[in-house]
Amino acid sequence: MKKTISINISGILFHIEEDGYAVLKKYLDAINKHFSHYEDNQEIISDIENRIAEIFLSNLKNNKQVITAENVDNLIEKMGTIADFKAMEEIEESNSDKTAEENVSEENDFYKYITPPGENGSKGYKKITRMERSKILGGVCAGFANYFSIDPLWTRLIAILLLFSGNLKFGSFNWMPWNASFSLSIGLFALVAYIVLWVILPVSYDNPEDKNVKKLYRNPDDRTLGGVASGIAAYFGIEVLWARLIFIALIFAGGSGLVIYLILWIITPSARSITERIQMKGGAITLDNIELTIQENLRPVDNKEESTARKLIMAPFRVLGMIINGIGTALGPIGNVLLAIIRVLFGLIIFLIGLAITIIPIAALALYFNIVPQEELFVWGSLHLPTTWITDIVTDWLAIAASLVILIPGLVLITLAISVWVKRSIIEARMGLITFGIWLLSIGVCAFQIPSVVNEFNTNVTHTTSEELNLNDRVLVIKTDTERGRAAFKEQISLEIKGVDVGSPTLIKEFRARGKNYNDAMLNAQSIPYEYSLTDSVLELSRAVDLSGINKFRVQELDLILELPYEQVFVMDKSILPIIRSTLTKNGYKIRDVNSDNHWVFNDDGLLCLTCRSEHKKSEADSLSRVKFSEAYFMKQ
Structure with missing residues (x-):
């Protein structure tokens, strides 16, 4: 019989044996002491505690409810000790072996209670289960990822691509009396397969930890659009330039790069915490790697000099802004009034342009889906265009996507006009990012649908x-x-x-x-x-x-x-x-x-006007034609 103590780590209640608690407390005290001199140390400690809670949760299975001293030792083995990398830092900073040994000895005196245990035994065989603790919808994809020791994001991406795949045709069987043909919808098959696996696979509440599994994250520290390319570059260990070039090449090779990028942007989490940044680069979550990541983030980034192209582009706008501000300052109160009037008029112009751009796709959609019943679509003056021509060529998805491609810029202009009036931004960054993502997705849909329309005119x-x-x-x-x-x-x-x-x-x-x-x-x-x-x-x-x-x-x-x-x-x-x-x-x-009075003929020399007053053609063939019809009634008028 052992005494247990209830502790709260990262908002989760754990029951831990008394001897294990003593070791864990000293371990956490050492971590707190070491990271206390860093800025935002509370966030760092919280991130480490979250990691500790994840590891403890993975130990609570098969009706086990108590964290043992052995679990604490295994935790320290995974996370590492401060003495492990503190001693290395002291050795690198010292030029004397004797001084290094003294420093290591001092640190070991403080951290001597932490002694990593031996290696664990080998794991048993693996089986496919549904991972309940890492699920998004059922945990099937997470289960397959655990079985193959890969990031669940890849299995989810494969599932999404299969779900939106087309039909697989097997041709026609002309030898049959009824001329049968067979095709298989890959998307429908994937959906049915997922549901069946959801039903038949057993549930697992484990949270296994595999150091060999690299996780894909979006890199917020090196992003141009969403950080997807830099995250993939960190995952595969390549230069981010190559990842971006691959996406650009796929976009111009048929538009698939844009769709894949948007899907990865949606389903890939951003590496916000320190541990996620470590996992993004394929490193183990240890105190040593946490320390290195913090030091990398603390390094000052040299401000890059503005490029010549950017200076040239921005120069007119900056000069205009300086002129307007100078006029306003020179004119005093009258200048402020004039600037306010200009601001309102400028906002009004932008608002009217945005309103016009917004109304056009809305009206087109209303006519396309027959929300406003009308047999013919007005085009110009007395010219009318049958709506059946449009519905025959343009699919529903293409109509919606094309309308959004036009509608979203119109809404942005309207919002910009309102922002100019109220002198503050009325759109949050997150909402703007979502809107931009929808706009890019609409462009991607158009890029995929337009070739089928063009094929009708091939x-x-x-x-x-x-x-x-x-x-x-x-x-x-x-x-x-x-x-x-x-x-x-x-x-x-x-x-x-x-x-x-x-x-x-x-x-x-x-x-x-x-x-x-x-x-x-x-x-x-x-x-x-x-x-x-x-x-x-x-x-x-x-x-x-x-x-x-x-x-x-x-x-x-x-x-x-x-x-x-x-x-x-x-x-x-x-x-x-x-x-x-x-x-x-x-x-x-x-x-x-x-005119109605002139008479014409053709001969070997081409077209000839027989009755024109200023006749310029006088070839031999023309003369013969005039002689032939000289007595005709129309030649005497």
């Missing part, structure tokens, strides 16, 4: 049809309709008129469209509707293609080519000027030459 196909026009040697009049409509989205066509030496008047229609492959693009091109009319010798063309009845937008376009045989007389009405291309200027004519 192939460009042209579908060509031609129709002969029966004119019976009459003068052809070419005109277009002038009514474009208000409730439809129309794409303007282009018209080229060219001459051919043989054949009859022919209207060639080249329908162009895009698609994810050749067949899809061809179907999209063939679905383009277009109508024209030929009444007697008047050819009336529609000026635009009505795309409002098409289910999806794939850059549908139409080019018309009107081929007229040589010496076929025709008239171009002014209504065709908005659509005519590659016809007038390349033959030396101008827009003013096109």
